Amino acid sequence: MSRELTYAEAIREAIDLAMARDERVFLFGEDVGVYGGAFGVTDGLYQKYGPERVRDTPISEAIIAGVATGAALTGMRPIAEIQFMDFITLSMEQLVLQAAKLRFMLGGKVEVPFVLRTPAGAGTGAAAQHSESLENWFVHVPGLKVVMPSTPADAKGLLLAAIEDPNPVIFVEHKLLYRTKGSVPEGYYTTPLSQSEVKRSGRDLTIVATSLMVVRALEAATKLAEEGIEVEVVDPRTLKPLDADPIVRSVSKTGRVLIVHEAVKTGGFGGELAAVIAESEAFDYLDAPIRRLAGLDIPVPYNRELERRMVPQVEDIVTAARRLVREAR
Amino acid sequence: MNDSLAGLSPARLHELLHQMLLIRAFEESAEQLYLQGLIHGTMHLSIGQEGSAVGACAALRPTDYILSTHRGHGHCIAKGARADQMMAEFFGKETGYCRGRGGSMHIADVTTGNLGANGIVAGGVPMAAGVGLSIQMQRQDRVVLVFFGDGATNEGAFHESLNLAAIWNLPVIYFCENNQYAMSMAIARASKVEKLSDRAAAYGIPGVTVDGNDLLAVYAATQAAVTRARGGEGPTLIEARTYRWKGHSKSDKQRYRTKEEVKEWQERDPIARLVQRMMAAGILTEDAFTQLQAQVETEIAAAIEFARNSPDPDPATILEGVYA
Numbered sequence: 001m002s003r004e005l006t007y008a009e010a011i012r013e014a015i016d017l018a019m020a021r022d023e024r025v026f027l028f029g030e031d032v033g034v035y036g037g038a039f040g041v042t043d044g045l046y047q048k049y050g051p052e053r054v055r056d057t058p059i060s061e062a063i064i065a066g067v068a069t070g071a072a073l074t075g076m077r078p079i080a081e082i083q084f085m086d087f088i089t090l091s092m093e094q095l096v097l098q099a100a101k102l103r104f105m106l107g108g109k110v111e112v113p114f115v116l117r118t119p120a121g122a123g124t125g126a127a128a129q130h131s132e133s134l135e136n137w138f139v140h141v142p143g144l145k146v147v148m149p150s151t152p153a154d155a156k157g158l159l160l161a162a163i164e165d166p167n168p169v170i171f172v173e174h175k176l177l178y179r180t181k182g183s184v185p186e187g188y189y190t191t192p193l194s195q196s197e198v199k200r201s202g203r204d205l206t207i208v209a210t211s212l213m214v215v216r217a218l219e220a221a222t223k224l225a226e227e228g229i230e231v232e233v234v235d236p237r238t239l240k241p242l243d244a245d246p247i248v249r250s251v252s253k254t255g256r257v258l259i260v261h262e263a264v265k266t267g268g269f270g271g272e273l274a275a276v277i278a279e280s281e282a283f284d285y286l287d288a289p290i291r292r293l294a295g296l297d298i299p300v301p302y303n304r305e306l307e308r309r310m311v312p313q314v315e316d317i318v319t320a321a322r323r324l325v326r327e328a329r
Numbered sequence: 330m331n332d333s334l335a336g337l338s339p340a341r342l343h344e345l346l347h348q349m350l351l352i353r354a355f356e357e358s359a360e361q362l363y364l365q366g367l368i369h370g371t372m373h374l375s376i377g378q379e380g381s382a383v384g385a386c387a388a389l390r391p392t393d394y395i396l397s398t399h400r401g402h403g404h405c406i407a408k409g410a411r412a413d414q415m416m417a418e419f420f421g422k423e424t425g426y427c428r429g430r431g432g433s434m435h436i437a438d439v440t441t442g443n444l445g446a447n448g449i450v451a452g453g454v455p456m457a458a459g460v461g462l463s464i465q466m467q468r469q470d471r472v473v474l475v476f477f478g479d480g481a482t483n484e485g486a487f488h489e490s491l492n493l494a495a496i497w498n499l500p501v502i503y504f505c506e507n508n509q510y511a512m513s514m515a516i517a518r519a520s521k522v523e524k525l526s527d528r529a530a531a532y533g534i535p536g537v538t539v540d541g542n543d544l545l546a547v548y549a550a551t552q553a554a555v556t557r558a559r560g561g562e563g564p565t566l567i568e569a570r571t572y573r574w575k576g577h578s579k580s581d582k583q584r585y586r587t588k589e590e591v592k593e594w595q596e597r598d599p600i601a602r603l604v605q606r607m608m609a610a611g612i613l614t615e616d617a618f619t620q621l622q623a624q625v626e627t628e629i630a631a632a633i634e635f636a637r638n639s640p641d642p643d644p645a646t647i648l649e650g651v652y653a
Binding site: 073 | 394396425426427428429430431435437439444445447448449452454455456457458459460461462463464466467485486489490492493496649650651652653
């Protein structure tokens with residue numbers, strides 16, 4: 001049985017199910033308790049599970065990452081929340097130099113099973129220090145997994161899979177997705193990590209998009225279909241380790257690929273995707289150059305119109321896709 | 330029971346003296362092997378600091394955890410690690426504690442509760458709060474002791490960890506080995522606070538400064554902190570004042586300190602002090618001491634032999650261990 005849930009409700013349901021099922025799972029972070037989380041995602045969990053398992057922390061992002069690492073190392077299954085992805089900059093040492101490397105450095109003798117959830121993305125008028133999309137920083141770190149769901153059903157299934165996973169997982173949520181609705185199966189289920197999914201089939205062009213951009217790419221695809229352009233939309237869902245095969249297969253089929261993400265273009269995940277495609281057998285099928293549509297290389301601006309222009313919008317995707325379909329190699 | 334020897338039995342004191350001698354001999358050998366080119370990379374020797382490593386770990390049970398530092402060889406041995414598997418790790422061998430992937434700076438033995446040395450100053454300090462929370466939530470009869478140096482007390486993570494452990498009453502012992510220098514930076518130049526244990530007041534927890542070269546004083550202070558932690562009364566900050574006889578690492582020309590200062594501290598050798606105390610108390614004879622030294626020499630020789638004869642990691646396994 002499925003029913004309509006918002007992305008935020010789906011995440012809450014996943015945490016609830018995991019906590020009910022496994023005593024080792026606990027949730028902690030800034031204002032996740034009585035307040036219910038800055039975006040209301042954890043609303044009600046404090047009332048259900050109490051202050052020991054739904055734990056408010058001081059504003060101390062380094063220690064949030066440290067607690068996740070230390071507790072995971074010694075038998076717990078922590079779910080940490082970093083209130084805005086921007087603040088993860090204050091957690092970097094523990095995540096990058098400790099959590100990610102411990103298993104390898106110690107000769108494979110330990111596991112560090114935690115999930116660090118964090119909302120990313122612009123579009124809320126919160127300006128440059130509350131709107132970052134920093135996922136690719138973590139993609140660059142062996143030992144971490146990076147998950148970015150785009151739908152409520154994926155958010156629930158992927159979060160449950162991340163909690164079950166024996167590795168540190170950075171779980172990137174998008175603020176503008178929290179209120180989006182979708183059909184979500186009831187009960188406990190996992191959506192495997194490292195499994196890209198074709199969200200819409202098409203023959204003319206592949207769009208590989210992440211997070212909110214998947215939603216926008218699907219909207220763009222609907223509009224393009226009215227012009228007779230059939231777009232295939234692929235959502236990697238897990239950025240690292242990446243399941244490249246469905247992407248390579250799709251590009252081999254369509255011969256054209258547009259990569260869309262919100263994070264700034266330079267050094268973004270799109271560069272990695274482009275390289276993976278260029279190095280694969282899909283290269284031989286390309287009828288046009290690989291194109292990227294991404295955030296402008298600027299900090300996120302406050303002004304509504306400037307902020308809108310900084311991040312790819314549906315019309316930008318439509319325009320870029322249309323141009324690419326007309327392009328010949 | 331002899332109160333002047335911190336309530337430790339003669340047999341236990343012999344064990345602790347053995348550990349101190351083993352640490353000293355292990356590090357002296359490791360340095361020689363490094364100079365001979367048999368060990369590569371770098372290493373941070375704790376010679377002169379054996380009193381704090383052994384005194385602190387003596388107050389712990391095998392089931393308790395420690396988190397260690399880049400100067401962590403002593404902690405590892407004091408918590409119960411084997412010299413042969415440690416030496417094999419220094420040689421980068423598959424039989425080493427970290428299968429040759431970690432080396433001196435990441436030496437760990439999870440079977441004896443050592444969750445690892447650390448290449449980052451204060452790197453283990455945030456994790457300690459997590460380990461403490463894990464113990465508390467699982468209702469385990471355990472504590473975690475985290476070692477760090479004087480340099481770590483100026484890292485932001487130190488503050489966040491002590492504050493959190495304090496508000497949540499976590500069973501953590503924060504054990505600062507103040508060896509006077511953070512690489513070349515003297516603690517007197519790096520902190521306006523004369524006693525680093527005074528910083529405990531900022532978190533509303535007890536802080537105590539002890540002579541780190543007096544094993545018995547270190548043991549007594551740690552024991553008190555462990556009792557508090559086990560009793561659910563929360564963390565304690567211990568500052569053990571000690572000194573590293575050797576440079577920071579293998580590249581140190583030691584321009585920041587005088588030979589006289591080093592000599593002065595060498596006269597406060599923690600091993601010689603314990604030997605004197607035990608002899609004065611009539612629980613150690615010259616013969617027994619000589620025998621102990623010979624035993625340690627044999628152990629180290631066997632450890633080196635084991636390390637030399639162990640296989641290197643198979644290059645085909647290079648990708649192993651990144652993910653579980």
